Amino acid sequence: MEINVKIGELGKIKADAILLGIFEGVKKLQGDLADADKMLGGEISKLIQQGETKGKLSEVTVIHSLNKLPADKVAIVGLGKTQELTPDKIRIAIAETFNNLRKKGVRSIATTTLGAGVSGITVQTSVQTITEGAILGSYSFQKYITGGSEKNDIEQLIIVSQNKTAKTAIQHRINESKIMAEAVNLARDMVNEPSNYMTPTDMAAEAKKIAKEYGLLIEVLEREQMKKLGMGALLGVAQGSKHPPKFIVLKYKGRNSGTIDIALVGKGITFDSGGISLKPSENMGDMKSDMAGGASVIAAISAIARFNPEINVMSIVAATENLPSGTALKPADIVTAMNGKTIEIENTDAEGRLTLADAICYAKKQGAKRIVDVATLTGACVTALGEITTGAFTNNQALLDKVTAASSETGDKIWQMPMFEEYKAQYKSDVADMKNTGGRKGGAITAALFIGEFVENTPWVHLDIAGTAFPDKPKGYYAKGATGIPTRTLIRLVLSLAKTKRKNEN
Numbered sequence: 316m317e318i319n320v321k322i323g324e325l326g327k328i329k330a331d332a333i334l335l336g337i338f339e340g341v342k343k344l345q346g347d348l349a350d351a352d353k354m355l356g357g358e359i360s361k362l363i364q365q366g367e368t369k370g371k372l373s374e375v376t377v378i379h380s381l382n383k384l385p386a387d388k389v390a391i392v393g394l395g396k397t398q399e400l401t402p403d404k405i406r407i408a409i410a411e412t413f414n415n416l417r418k419k420g421v422r423s424i425a426t427t428t429l430g431a432g433v434s435g436i437t438v439q440t441s442v443q444t445i446t447e448g449a450i451l452g453s454y455s456f457q458k459y460i461t462g463g464s465e466k467n468d469i470e471q472l473i474i475v476s477q478n479k480t481a482k483t484a485i486q487h488r489i490n491e492s493k494i495m496a497e498a499v500n501l502a503r504d505m506v507n508e509p510s511n512y513m514t515p516t517d518m519a520a521e522a523k524k525i526a527k528e529y530g531l532l533i534e535v536l537e538r539e540q541m542k543k544l545g546m547g548a549l550l551g552v553a554q555g556s557k558h559p560p561k562f563i564v565l566k567y568k569g570r571n572s573g574t575i576d577i578a579l580v581g582k583g584i585t586f587d588s589g590g591i592s593l594k595p596s597e598n599m600g601d602m603k604s605d606m607a608g609g610a611s612v613i614a615a616i617s618a619i620a621r622f623n624p625e626i627n628v629m630s631i632v633a634a635t636e637n638l639p640s641g642t643a644l645k646p647a648d649i650v651t652a653m654n655g656k657t658i659e660i661e662n663t664d665a666e667g668r669l670t671l672a673d674a675i676c677y678a679k680k681q682g683a684k685r686i687v688d689v690a691t692l693t694g695a696c697v698t699a700l701g702e703i704t705t706g707a708f709t710n711n712q713a714l715l716d717k718v719t720a721a722s723s724e725t726g727d728k729i730w731q732m733p734m735f736e737e738y739k740a741q742y743k744s745d746v747a748d749m750k751n752t753g754g755r756k757g758g759a760i761t762a763a764l765f766i767g768e769f770v771e772n773t774p775w776v777h778l779d780i781a782g783t784a785f786p787d788k789p790k791g792y793y794a795k796g797a798t799g800i801p802t803r804t805l806i807r808l809v810l811s812l813a814k815t816k817r818k819n820e821n
Protein backbone atom coordinates (compact mmCIF):
# COMPACT_ATOMS: atom_id res chain seq x y z
CA MET A 316 0.00 0.00 0.00
CA GLU A 317 1.33 3.39 -0.95
CA ILE A 318 0.89 5.88 1.90
CA ASN A 319 1.64 9.56 1.52
CA VAL A 320 1.01 12.85 3.23
CA LYS A 321 -0.60 15.71 1.33
CA ILE A 322 -1.06 19.28 2.47
CA GLY A 323 -4.53 20.61 1.78
CA GLU A 324 -8.19 20.17 2.59
CA LEU A 325 -9.70 16.71 2.78
CA GLY A 326 -12.89 17.69 0.94
CA LYS A 327 -10.91 18.74 -2.12
CA ILE A 328 -8.93 15.51 -2.49
CA LYS A 329 -9.69 13.15 -5.34
CA ALA A 330 -9.81 9.54 -4.14
CA ASP A 331 -12.29 6.67 -4.26
CA ALA A 332 -13.30 7.62 -0.73
CA ILE A 333 -12.54 10.23 1.88
CA LEU A 334 -12.67 9.04 5.46
CA LEU A 335 -13.83 11.15 8.40
CA GLY A 336 -14.00 10.33 12.09
CA ILE A 337 -16.94 11.02 14.38
CA PHE A 338 -17.18 10.80 18.16
CA GLU A 339 -20.12 9.29 20.00
CA GLY A 340 -22.81 11.75 21.05
CA VAL A 341 -21.53 14.68 18.98
CA LYS A 342 -24.32 17.14 18.17
CA LYS A 343 -22.49 20.02 16.55
CA LEU A 344 -20.20 19.14 13.66
CA GLN A 345 -16.78 20.78 13.50
CA GLY A 346 -13.73 20.93 11.22
CA ASP A 347 -13.54 18.53 8.28
CA LEU A 348 -16.83 16.92 9.27
CA ALA A 349 -18.65 20.28 9.18
CA ASP A 350 -16.99 21.13 5.84
CA ALA A 351 -18.01 17.81 4.29
CA ASP A 352 -21.52 18.17 5.69
CA LYS A 353 -21.83 21.57 4.03
CA MET A 354 -20.57 20.26 0.69
CA LEU A 355 -23.05 17.37 0.93
CA GLY A 356 -25.99 19.69 1.71
CA GLY A 357 -26.40 18.61 5.35
CA GLU A 358 -26.50 14.89 4.60
CA ILE A 359 -24.20 13.96 7.53
CA SER A 360 -26.23 16.00 10.04
CA LYS A 361 -29.33 14.19 8.81
CA LEU A 362 -27.77 10.76 9.38
CA ILE A 363 -26.86 11.76 12.91
CA GLN A 364 -30.35 13.13 13.64
CA GLN A 365 -31.96 9.99 12.29
CA GLY A 366 -29.69 7.91 14.52
CA GLU A 367 -28.01 6.00 11.69
CA THR A 368 -24.61 7.43 12.55
CA LYS A 369 -23.99 7.22 16.29
CA GLY A 370 -20.20 7.39 16.41
CA LYS A 371 -19.76 4.07 18.18
CA LEU A 372 -16.26 2.61 17.82
CA SER A 373 -15.69 1.11 14.36
CA GLU A 374 -19.23 1.89 13.11
CA VAL A 375 -18.88 2.75 9.42
CA THR A 376 -21.34 4.85 7.41
CA VAL A 377 -20.72 5.18 3.67
CA ILE A 378 -22.45 7.79 1.54
CA HIS A 379 -22.10 8.56 -2.13
CA SER A 380 -20.94 12.09 -2.84
CA LEU A 381 -23.08 12.32 -6.04
CA ASN A 382 -20.38 14.52 -7.55
CA LYS A 383 -20.67 17.15 -4.83
CA LEU A 384 -17.07 16.31 -3.90
CA PRO A 385 -14.10 15.15 -5.99
CA ALA A 386 -14.18 11.81 -4.07
CA ASP A 387 -16.81 9.21 -5.03
CA LYS A 388 -17.64 8.17 -1.51
CA VAL A 389 -17.59 9.69 1.95
CA ALA A 390 -16.99 7.21 4.76
CA ILE A 391 -17.54 8.15 8.38
CA VAL A 392 -16.01 5.98 11.08
CA GLY A 393 -17.09 6.04 14.72
CA LEU A 394 -14.29 6.65 17.21
CA GLY A 395 -16.36 6.05 20.34
CA LYS A 396 -16.50 8.46 23.28
CA THR A 397 -14.08 11.39 23.12
CA GLN A 398 -12.66 10.88 26.63
CA GLU A 399 -12.16 7.16 26.01
CA LEU A 400 -10.12 7.42 22.80
CA THR A 401 -6.81 5.52 22.83
CA PRO A 402 -4.20 5.04 20.09
CA ASP A 403 -5.20 1.38 19.84
CA LYS A 404 -8.83 2.34 19.21
CA ILE A 405 -7.74 4.40 16.21
CA ARG A 406 -5.83 1.36 14.93
CA ILE A 407 -8.92 -0.81 15.37
CA ALA A 408 -11.36 1.68 13.80
CA ILE A 409 -9.11 2.22 10.78
CA ALA A 410 -8.50 -1.50 10.32
CA GLU A 411 -12.19 -2.34 10.35
CA THR A 412 -13.02 0.56 8.02
CA PHE A 413 -10.35 -0.45 5.53
CA ASN A 414 -11.56 -4.03 5.57
CA ASN A 415 -15.09 -2.79 4.95
CA LEU A 416 -14.17 -0.36 2.13
CA ARG A 417 -11.84 -2.90 0.51
CA LYS A 418 -14.82 -5.20 -0.04
CA LYS A 419 -16.79 -2.32 -1.57
CA GLY A 420 -14.18 -1.96 -4.31
CA VAL A 421 -12.53 1.15 -2.87
CA ARG A 422 -8.87 1.31 -3.93
CA SER A 423 -7.77 4.75 -2.70
CA ILE A 424 -8.66 6.51 0.54
CA ALA A 425 -7.87 9.97 1.87
CA THR A 426 -8.20 10.82 5.53
CA THR A 427 -6.90 13.28 8.14
CA THR A 428 -4.94 12.88 11.34
CA LEU A 429 -7.91 11.30 13.12
CA GLY A 430 -8.02 11.65 16.88
CA ALA A 431 -5.07 14.07 17.04
CA GLY A 432 -5.49 16.56 19.88
CA VAL A 433 -7.92 14.33 21.76
CA SER A 434 -7.02 12.48 24.99
CA GLY A 435 -3.36 13.46 24.65
CA ILE A 436 -3.02 11.84 21.22
CA THR A 437 -0.43 13.66 19.10
CA VAL A 438 -0.44 14.12 15.33
CA GLN A 439 2.48 11.68 15.17
CA THR A 440 0.65 9.00 17.15
CA SER A 441 -2.43 9.47 15.00
CA VAL A 442 -0.37 9.05 11.83
CA GLN A 443 1.28 5.95 13.25
CA THR A 444 -1.93 4.25 14.29
CA ILE A 445 -3.69 5.10 11.01
CA THR A 446 -0.80 3.67 9.00
CA GLU A 447 -0.59 0.53 11.12
CA GLY A 448 -4.36 0.05 11.19
CA ALA A 449 -4.56 0.41 7.42
CA ILE A 450 -1.82 -2.11 6.66
CA LEU A 451 -2.78 -4.60 9.38
CA GLY A 452 -6.50 -4.32 8.63
CA SER A 453 -6.05 -4.90 4.92
CA TYR A 454 -4.23 -8.19 5.46
CA SER A 455 -5.66 -11.44 4.21
CA PHE A 456 -4.05 -14.78 3.40
CA GLN A 457 -5.36 -15.88 0.03
CA LYS A 458 -2.26 -17.44 -1.48
CA TYR A 459 -3.83 -20.86 -2.01
CA ILE A 460 -7.24 -19.70 -3.22
CA THR A 461 -7.22 -19.90 -7.00
CA GLY A 462 -7.62 -16.41 -8.40
CA GLY A 463 -8.12 -15.06 -4.90
CA SER A 464 -5.05 -13.01 -4.25
CA GLU A 465 -4.87 -9.23 -4.51
CA LYS A 466 -8.36 -8.84 -5.93
CA ASN A 467 -9.49 -6.71 -3.10
CA ASP A 468 -6.58 -4.57 -2.03
CA ILE A 469 -6.52 -0.92 -1.09
CA GLU A 470 -3.65 0.51 -3.06
CA GLN A 471 -3.35 4.05 -1.83
CA LEU A 472 -3.82 6.01 1.39
CA ILE A 473 -3.39 9.76 1.60
CA ILE A 474 -3.12 11.37 5.01
CA VAL A 475 -4.17 14.98 4.63
CA SER A 476 -2.82 17.70 6.88
CA GLN A 477 -3.23 21.45 6.78
CA ASN A 478 0.07 21.98 8.58
CA LYS A 479 2.73 22.59 5.92
CA THR A 480 5.64 22.55 8.34
CA ALA A 481 4.72 19.09 9.66
CA LYS A 482 4.82 17.45 6.23
CA THR A 483 8.30 15.90 6.43
CA ALA A 484 7.81 14.68 9.99
CA ILE A 485 4.48 13.08 9.09
CA GLN A 486 5.92 11.31 6.04
CA HIS A 487 8.79 10.09 8.20
CA ARG A 488 6.42 8.62 10.75
CA ILE A 489 4.35 7.00 7.98
CA ASN A 490 7.48 5.29 6.69
CA GLU A 491 8.44 4.07 10.18
CA SER A 492 4.97 2.75 10.90
CA LYS A 493 4.92 1.01 7.53
CA ILE A 494 8.05 -0.89 8.50
CA MET A 495 6.40 -1.97 11.77
CA ALA A 496 3.15 -3.13 10.16
CA GLU A 497 4.84 -4.82 7.20
CA ALA A 498 6.95 -6.82 9.64
CA VAL A 499 3.79 -8.03 11.37
CA ASN A 500 2.29 -9.10 8.04
CA LEU A 501 5.52 -10.89 7.16
CA ALA A 502 5.26 -12.89 10.39
CA ARG A 503 1.57 -13.59 9.70
CA ASP A 504 2.39 -14.86 6.20
CA MET A 505 4.92 -17.31 7.60
CA VAL A 506 2.57 -18.57 10.33
CA ASN A 507 -0.46 -18.93 8.04
CA GLU A 508 1.48 -21.18 5.67
CA PRO A 509 0.51 -24.82 6.18
CA SER A 510 3.33 -27.00 7.52
CA ASN A 511 3.88 -28.73 4.17
CA TYR A 512 4.94 -25.35 2.77
CA MET A 513 6.67 -24.14 5.95
CA THR A 514 9.01 -26.99 6.86
CA PRO A 515 12.20 -26.16 8.83
CA THR A 516 13.96 -26.04 5.43
CA ASP A 517 11.37 -23.59 4.10
CA MET A 518 11.72 -21.47 7.22
CA ALA A 519 15.50 -21.35 6.80
CA ALA A 520 15.05 -20.41 3.13
CA GLU A 521 12.68 -17.60 4.12
CA ALA A 522 15.21 -16.37 6.69
CA LYS A 523 17.94 -16.41 4.01
CA LYS A 524 15.75 -14.40 1.66
CA ILE A 525 15.09 -11.84 4.38
CA ALA A 526 18.78 -11.68 5.33
CA LYS A 527 19.69 -10.92 1.74
CA GLU A 528 16.98 -8.31 1.34
CA TYR A 529 17.81 -6.36 4.51
CA GLY A 530 21.54 -6.98 4.84
CA LEU A 531 21.53 -9.31 7.84
CA LEU A 532 24.15 -11.96 8.58
CA ILE A 533 22.77 -15.48 8.55
CA GLU A 534 23.97 -18.87 9.62
CA VAL A 535 21.93 -22.06 9.40
CA LEU A 536 23.27 -24.99 11.43
CA GLU A 537 22.59 -28.50 10.16
CA ARG A 538 21.92 -31.63 12.23
CA GLU A 539 25.62 -32.59 12.28
CA GLN A 540 26.63 -29.21 13.71
CA MET A 541 23.85 -29.41 16.30
CA LYS A 542 25.23 -32.81 17.32
CA LYS A 543 28.73 -31.37 17.69
CA LEU A 544 27.38 -28.60 19.90
CA GLY A 545 25.59 -31.16 22.06
CA MET A 546 22.05 -29.98 21.38
CA GLY A 547 20.53 -33.25 22.58
CA ALA A 548 17.20 -31.79 23.67
CA LEU A 549 16.50 -30.16 20.30
CA LEU A 550 17.75 -33.22 18.41
CA GLY A 551 15.51 -35.43 20.52
CA VAL A 552 12.45 -33.55 19.29
CA ALA A 553 13.74 -33.60 15.70
CA GLN A 554 14.56 -37.34 15.59
CA GLY A 555 11.02 -38.44 14.79
CA SER A 556 10.79 -36.41 11.61
CA LYS A 557 11.85 -36.92 7.98
CA HIS A 558 12.34 -33.19 7.43
CA PRO A 559 15.72 -32.24 8.91
CA PRO A 560 15.88 -29.59 11.67
CA LYS A 561 17.44 -26.21 10.92
CA PHE A 562 19.02 -23.98 13.55
CA ILE A 563 18.55 -20.49 12.16
CA VAL A 564 20.70 -17.59 13.40
CA LEU A 565 20.21 -14.06 12.06
CA LYS A 566 22.48 -11.23 13.14
CA TYR A 567 22.03 -7.50 12.95
CA LYS A 568 25.14 -5.46 13.70
CA GLY A 569 24.32 -1.84 14.50
CA ARG A 570 27.34 -0.88 16.56
CA ASN A 571 31.05 -1.45 16.51
CA SER A 572 31.45 -4.19 19.08
CA GLY A 573 31.23 -7.95 19.17
CA THR A 574 28.76 -7.87 22.06
CA ILE A 575 25.28 -9.22 21.40
CA ASP A 576 23.12 -6.72 23.26
CA ILE A 577 20.01 -8.83 22.94
CA ALA A 578 19.08 -12.26 21.62
CA LEU A 579 15.51 -12.84 20.42
CA VAL A 580 14.76 -16.55 20.60
CA GLY A 581 11.60 -17.86 18.93
CA LYS A 582 10.00 -21.28 19.21
CA GLY A 583 10.11 -22.87 15.77
CA ILE A 584 8.00 -26.03 15.76
CA THR A 585 6.71 -26.02 12.18
CA PHE A 586 4.12 -28.62 13.16
CA ASP A 587 3.34 -29.92 16.64
CA SER A 588 1.43 -33.20 16.50
CA GLY A 589 2.47 -33.91 20.08
CA GLY A 590 4.79 -36.70 18.96
CA ILE A 591 4.25 -40.11 20.59
CA SER A 592 2.11 -38.29 23.20
CA LEU A 593 -0.14 -37.54 20.22
CA LYS A 594 -2.62 -34.66 20.40
CA PRO A 595 -6.34 -35.28 19.66
CA SER A 596 -7.14 -34.68 15.96
CA GLU A 597 -9.69 -31.93 16.59
CA ASN A 598 -8.04 -28.59 15.74
CA MET A 599 -4.66 -30.26 15.43
CA GLY A 600 -4.18 -28.27 12.23
CA ASP A 601 -3.85 -25.12 14.33
CA MET A 602 -0.47 -26.48 15.38
CA LYS A 603 0.98 -25.30 12.06
CA SER A 604 1.21 -22.06 14.05
CA ASP A 605 3.66 -23.51 16.60
CA MET A 606 6.48 -21.60 14.90
CA ALA A 607 4.80 -18.22 15.50
CA GLY A 608 7.44 -17.17 18.03
CA GLY A 609 10.13 -17.96 15.48
CA ALA A 610 8.31 -16.04 12.75
CA SER A 611 8.01 -13.03 15.06
CA VAL A 612 11.74 -12.88 15.86
CA ILE A 613 12.67 -13.25 12.17
CA ALA A 614 10.18 -10.54 11.18
CA ALA A 615 11.31 -8.30 14.03
CA ILE A 616 14.99 -8.42 13.08
CA SER A 617 14.10 -7.67 9.45
CA ALA A 618 12.42 -4.46 10.60
CA ILE A 619 15.23 -3.66 13.04
CA ALA A 620 17.66 -3.77 10.11
CA ARG A 621 15.48 -1.26 8.28
CA PHE A 622 15.51 1.11 11.28
CA ASN A 623 19.29 0.75 11.61
CA PRO A 624 19.60 1.44 15.37
CA GLU A 625 22.94 1.38 17.24
CA ILE A 626 22.59 -2.03 18.83
CA ASN A 627 23.59 -5.63 18.10
CA VAL A 628 20.76 -8.13 17.84
CA MET A 629 20.64 -11.86 17.21
CA SER A 630 17.47 -13.78 16.31
CA ILE A 631 17.53 -17.52 16.88
CA VAL A 632 15.04 -20.16 15.74
CA ALA A 633 15.54 -23.86 16.38
CA ALA A 634 13.20 -25.09 13.65
CA THR A 635 11.88 -28.66 13.69
CA GLU A 636 8.69 -30.67 13.45
CA ASN A 637 7.33 -32.72 16.36
CA LEU A 638 6.03 -35.96 14.87
CA PRO A 639 5.50 -39.58 15.98
CA SER A 640 7.43 -42.27 14.10
CA GLY A 641 9.63 -45.32 14.61
CA THR A 642 12.53 -43.06 15.46
CA ALA A 643 10.61 -40.58 17.62
CA LEU A 644 11.43 -39.64 21.18
CA LYS A 645 9.40 -41.65 23.71
CA PRO A 646 8.16 -40.99 27.24
CA ALA A 647 10.80 -41.93 29.84
CA ASP A 648 13.66 -41.29 27.37
CA ILE A 649 16.42 -39.07 28.74
CA VAL A 650 18.11 -36.35 26.67
CA THR A 651 21.06 -34.09 27.44
CA ALA A 652 20.93 -30.39 26.60
CA MET A 653 23.86 -28.32 25.34
CA ASN A 654 24.79 -27.19 28.87
CA GLY A 655 25.02 -30.80 30.09
CA LYS A 656 21.75 -30.86 32.01
CA THR A 657 19.76 -34.08 31.64
CA ILE A 658 16.01 -34.13 31.01
CA GLU A 659 13.59 -37.02 31.47
CA ILE A 660 10.86 -36.94 28.83
CA GLU A 661 7.54 -37.37 30.56
CA ASN A 662 5.43 -36.14 27.66
CA THR A 663 6.70 -35.70 24.11
CA ASP A 664 4.13 -32.94 23.61
CA ALA A 665 6.15 -30.68 25.92
CA GLU A 666 8.63 -30.25 23.07
CA GLY A 667 8.86 -26.46 22.87
CA ARG A 668 10.83 -26.12 26.09
CA LEU A 669 13.29 -28.77 24.87
CA THR A 670 14.07 -26.86 21.68
CA LEU A 671 14.19 -23.56 23.56
CA ALA A 672 16.60 -25.01 26.13
CA ASP A 673 19.25 -25.58 23.46
CA ALA A 674 18.50 -22.33 21.64
CA ILE A 675 19.00 -20.43 24.88
CA CYS A 676 22.21 -22.30 25.70
CA TYR A 677 23.45 -21.27 22.26
CA ALA A 678 22.51 -17.61 22.83
CA LYS A 679 24.39 -17.66 26.13
CA LYS A 680 27.43 -19.28 24.55
CA GLN A 681 27.44 -16.47 21.98
CA GLY A 682 27.57 -14.04 24.92
CA ALA A 683 24.08 -12.52 24.66
CA LYS A 684 23.64 -9.80 27.31
CA ARG A 685 19.86 -10.14 27.38
CA ILE A 686 17.44 -12.78 26.13
CA VAL A 687 13.79 -12.47 25.15
CA ASP A 688 12.14 -15.71 24.10
CA VAL A 689 8.78 -15.92 22.38
CA ALA A 690 6.88 -19.20 22.28
CA THR A 691 3.47 -20.77 21.72
CA LEU A 692 4.40 -22.77 24.76
CA THR A 693 1.45 -23.92 26.85
CA GLY A 694 -2.27 -24.57 26.70
CA ALA A 695 -2.21 -23.59 30.37
CA CYS A 696 -1.37 -20.01 29.38
CA VAL A 697 -4.44 -19.97 27.12
CA THR A 698 -6.55 -21.16 30.05
CA ALA A 699 -5.10 -18.47 32.31
CA LEU A 700 -5.17 -15.44 30.00
CA GLY A 701 -7.34 -16.37 27.02
CA GLU A 702 -6.63 -15.13 23.50
CA ILE A 703 -6.29 -11.46 24.41
CA THR A 704 -3.21 -11.38 26.60
CA THR A 705 0.32 -12.76 26.28
CA GLY A 706 1.83 -14.22 29.46
CA ALA A 707 5.13 -12.66 30.54
CA PHE A 708 7.75 -14.14 32.86
CA THR A 709 11.10 -12.76 33.93
CA ASN A 710 14.16 -13.01 36.14
CA ASN A 711 14.80 -9.29 35.66
CA GLN A 712 12.02 -6.83 36.41
CA ALA A 713 13.76 -3.89 34.71
CA LEU A 714 13.89 -5.74 31.39
CA LEU A 715 10.25 -6.82 31.64
CA ASP A 716 9.29 -3.22 32.44
CA LYS A 717 10.90 -2.22 29.14
CA VAL A 718 8.95 -4.91 27.29
CA THR A 719 5.74 -3.74 28.96
CA ALA A 720 6.46 -0.13 28.03
CA ALA A 721 7.03 -1.19 24.42
CA SER A 722 3.81 -3.21 24.39
CA SER A 723 1.72 -0.35 25.71
CA GLU A 724 2.82 1.64 22.64
CA THR A 725 2.02 -1.14 20.20
CA GLY A 726 -1.26 -2.29 21.75
CA ASP A 727 -0.01 -5.87 22.27
CA LYS A 728 -1.37 -6.83 25.69
CA ILE A 729 0.94 -8.64 28.10
CA TRP A 730 0.57 -9.59 31.75
CA GLN A 731 3.21 -10.70 34.20
CA MET A 732 2.90 -14.16 35.75
CA PRO A 733 4.71 -15.36 38.89
CA MET A 734 7.91 -17.41 38.96
CA PHE A 735 8.05 -18.51 42.60
CA GLU A 736 10.72 -21.17 43.24
CA GLU A 737 8.24 -23.45 44.99
CA TYR A 738 6.79 -24.49 41.64
CA LYS A 739 10.10 -26.06 40.66
CA ALA A 740 9.32 -29.14 42.76
CA GLN A 741 6.70 -30.07 40.16
CA TYR A 742 9.26 -30.94 37.49
CA LYS A 743 11.73 -32.78 39.71
CA SER A 744 12.76 -36.13 38.22
CA ASP A 745 13.83 -39.33 39.98
CA VAL A 746 16.15 -40.32 37.16
CA ALA A 747 17.44 -37.08 35.58
CA ASP A 748 18.16 -33.44 36.52
CA MET A 749 14.56 -32.54 35.68
CA LYS A 750 11.60 -33.76 33.68
CA ASN A 751 9.99 -31.87 30.82
CA THR A 752 6.55 -31.43 32.41
CA GLY A 753 5.34 -30.01 35.68
CA GLY A 754 1.81 -31.40 35.73
CA ARG A 755 -1.48 -29.69 35.03
CA LYS A 756 -1.37 -27.12 37.80
CA GLY A 757 0.28 -23.84 36.90
CA GLY A 758 1.48 -25.32 33.61
CA ALA A 759 2.54 -22.01 32.08
CA ILE A 760 4.62 -21.21 35.18
CA THR A 761 6.44 -24.55 35.41
CA ALA A 762 7.21 -24.32 31.68
CA ALA A 763 8.71 -20.84 32.19
CA LEU A 764 10.74 -22.03 35.19
CA PHE A 765 11.99 -24.98 33.14
CA ILE A 766 13.32 -22.59 30.48
CA GLY A 767 14.79 -20.45 33.25
CA GLU A 768 16.99 -23.43 34.25
CA PHE A 769 18.92 -22.85 31.00
CA VAL A 770 18.90 -19.05 31.13
CA GLU A 771 20.39 -18.87 34.63
CA ASN A 772 21.45 -15.29 35.46
CA THR A 773 21.21 -13.60 32.06
CA PRO A 774 18.48 -10.91 32.14
CA TRP A 775 15.56 -12.65 30.44
CA VAL A 776 11.91 -12.28 29.53
CA HIS A 777 9.77 -15.18 28.37
CA LEU A 778 6.60 -14.44 26.42
CA ASP A 779 4.05 -17.25 26.16
CA ILE A 780 1.97 -16.42 23.07
CA ALA A 781 0.00 -19.70 22.92
CA GLY A 782 -3.28 -17.77 23.22
CA THR A 783 -2.44 -14.64 21.23
CA ALA A 784 -0.55 -15.94 18.18
CA PHE A 785 -3.35 -17.76 16.38
CA PRO A 786 -6.74 -16.98 17.96
CA ASP A 787 -9.99 -18.63 16.88
CA LYS A 788 -11.76 -15.35 16.24
CA PRO A 789 -10.79 -12.32 14.14
CA LYS A 790 -10.61 -9.13 16.18
CA GLY A 791 -9.90 -5.47 15.45
CA TYR A 792 -6.85 -5.25 13.23
CA TYR A 793 -6.38 -9.04 13.23
CA ALA A 794 -8.06 -11.11 10.53
CA LYS A 795 -8.66 -14.81 11.12
CA GLY A 796 -5.46 -16.77 11.55
CA ALA A 797 -2.06 -15.51 12.63
CA THR A 798 -1.77 -12.17 14.46
CA GLY A 799 1.99 -11.68 14.17
CA ILE A 800 2.08 -10.85 17.89
CA PRO A 801 4.47 -9.70 19.41
CA THR A 802 6.53 -8.54 16.40
CA ARG A 803 5.91 -4.80 16.86
CA THR A 804 6.63 -5.02 20.58
CA LEU A 805 9.98 -6.71 19.91
CA ILE A 806 10.94 -4.02 17.42
CA ARG A 807 9.93 -1.23 19.83
CA LEU A 808 11.82 -2.90 22.65
CA VAL A 809 15.03 -3.11 20.64
CA LEU A 810 14.69 0.50 19.46
CA SER A 811 14.18 1.59 23.07
CA LEU A 812 17.32 -0.29 24.14
CA ALA A 813 19.39 1.22 21.34
CA LYS A 814 21.43 4.29 22.02
CA THR A 815 20.07 6.43 19.22
CA LYS A 816 16.66 7.83 19.96
CA ARG A 817 14.02 7.90 17.29
CA LYS A 818 13.67 11.17 15.45
CA ASN A 819 10.38 13.05 15.36
CA GLU A 820 9.23 11.57 18.64
CA ASN A 821 6.69 13.74 20.42
Ligand code: BES
Pocket residue numbers: 587589605662664665666667691692693694695697751752753754758781782
Ligand atom coordinates in the same frame (compact mmCIF):
# COMPACT_ATOMS: atom_id res chain seq x y z
N1 BES B 1 2.36 -26.00 21.21
C1 BES B 1 1.77 -26.49 22.40
C2 BES B 1 1.07 -25.41 23.21
C3 BES B 1 -0.14 -24.74 22.61
C4 BES B 1 -1.40 -25.15 22.96
C5 BES B 1 -0.01 -23.67 21.75
C6 BES B 1 -2.52 -24.51 22.45
C7 BES B 1 -1.12 -23.05 21.22
C8 BES B 1 -2.37 -23.46 21.58
C9 BES B 1 2.83 -27.12 23.29
O1 BES B 1 3.88 -27.72 22.64
C10 BES B 1 2.16 -28.18 24.10
O2 BES B 1 1.70 -29.11 23.52
N2 BES B 1 2.13 -28.00 25.41
C11 BES B 1 1.53 -28.95 26.27
C12 BES B 1 2.44 -29.13 27.46
C13 BES B 1 2.04 -30.26 28.36
C14 BES B 1 2.20 -31.59 27.66
C15 BES B 1 2.89 -30.20 29.59
C16 BES B 1 0.18 -28.38 26.72
O3 BES B 1 0.09 -27.17 26.94
O4 BES B 1 -0.76 -29.15 26.79
Ligand code: MN
Pocket residue numbers: 587589663664665666667
Ligand atom coordinates in the same frame (compact mmCIF):
# COMPACT_ATOMS: atom_id res chain seq x y z
MN1 MN C 1 3.47 -29.74 22.12
Ligand code: ZN
Pocket residue numbers: 584587605664666667691692
Ligand atom coordinates in the same frame (compact mmCIF):
# COMPACT_ATOMS: atom_id res chain seq x y z
ZN1 ZN D 1 4.32 -27.02 20.77
